[in-house]
Amino acid sequence: MTAMAPKRKDGLWSELVYIDLLAGPGRGVDRESGREFDGSPLRALNVDPPFDRVFLSDRNAKFVRSLERRIRASDRSRVNFRVGDCHAVAKQVVADLSRKALGLAFADPEGFEVTLSLFQTLAARRLDVLYLFPGAIGIVRNCRQFASLDFHAAANE
Numbered sequence: 001m002t003a004m005a006p007k008r009k010d011g012l013w014s015e016l017v018y019i020d021l022l023a024g025p026g027r028g029v030d031r032e033s034g035r036e037f038d039g040s041p042l043r044a045l046n047v048d049p050p051f052d053r054v055f056l057s058d059r060n061a062k063f064v065r066s067l068e069r070r071i072r073a074s075d076r077s078r079v080n081f082r083v084g085d086c087h088a089v090a091k092q093v094v095a096d097l098s099r100k101a102l103g104l105a106f107a108d109p110e111g112f113e114v115t116l117s118l119f120q121t122l123a124a125r126r127l128d129v130l131y132l133f134p135g136a137i138g139i140v141r142n143c144r145q146f147a148s149l150d151f152h153a154a155a156n157e
Contacts, residue, residue, distance in 0.1 A: 004102055005049045015052040017103035018044045019093055019127065021086035022113070023056040025066035040106050041067060045075050051103075057082035057089040059113075086114060090121040097125050108132040 004016050023041045030037060038046075041056045054075075058064050061083045068081055080096075082089045086107070097103070105127045107114055114131075122129055 001047045001049055001051070004104070007102060008049075012100075013102040013126075014098045014100035015102075017053045017055065017097065017101050017127075018047075018051040019055045019090075019103060019105040019122075020044065020108075021055075021057050021089055021093075021105070021118070022108055022110075023058050023063070023067055024060075025058075025063040026070045027066075040108060042070060044106070045071065045079070050078070052078060054079045055082070055089075055093045056080070057084060057086070057093075059083065059085050087118050087121065090118055094121055094124050099125070101125060103127045105129045 001016070004013075007013050008016055020041050024039055026039050026041045027036050028039045029035070041054070044051065044054060056064070056067060056079060058067070064081055064083050071079055080093075082092065084092075090105075103126070105122050107118065107129065109132070119129060119131075
C-alpha cells in the first residue's frame with residue numbers, strides 16, 4: 001500500500017483491492033512455539049492506508065466461516081467472502097473489478113492446487129501477484145501427491 005496508495009490521490013485508479021483466493025481460516029499456528037498468528041487475510045485488513053475492497057476465499061467452507069468470524073465488524077463492509085476453487089473464484093472476482101481497479105493478489109497454496117490458468121485470469125486486470133511457490137515445504141506436505149504427479153500431463157496443462 002505504500003506504493004499503491006499515492007496513486008489513489010492522483011485519480012488514476014477507481015479503487016485499491018486485495019485478493020486472497022487461498023485465505024484459509026485467517027490464522028496460523030507456529031510449529032515450533034505452538035502460538036497462533038494472524039495470516040495474510042487479517043494482516044491485509046490491518047494495512048494502513050487500507051484497501052478499499054478485500055476479496056477472501058477458500059474452497060473449504062468451514063475455513064471461510066472461521067475467517068468471517070475473525071473479521072472486525074468495522075471491516076466487514078469492504079470484505080467480500082466466497083467459497084470455491086481459486087480458479088473459479090478468480091474469474092468471478094476479476095469480472096467484478098473495474099478496469100480502473102489496482103490491486104494485489106496473494107496466492108499461498110499448500111500443494112498443487114494452483115495452475116497457470118489462475119495467473120492468466122488475474123492478468124486481465126491491473127493486479128500485482130505475490131505467489132509463494134511451495135517448493136521443498138510443499139513437497140514435504142504433499143509427498144504422496146508429488147510422487148504420483150504426471151509431470152508430462154502437468155506440463156501440457
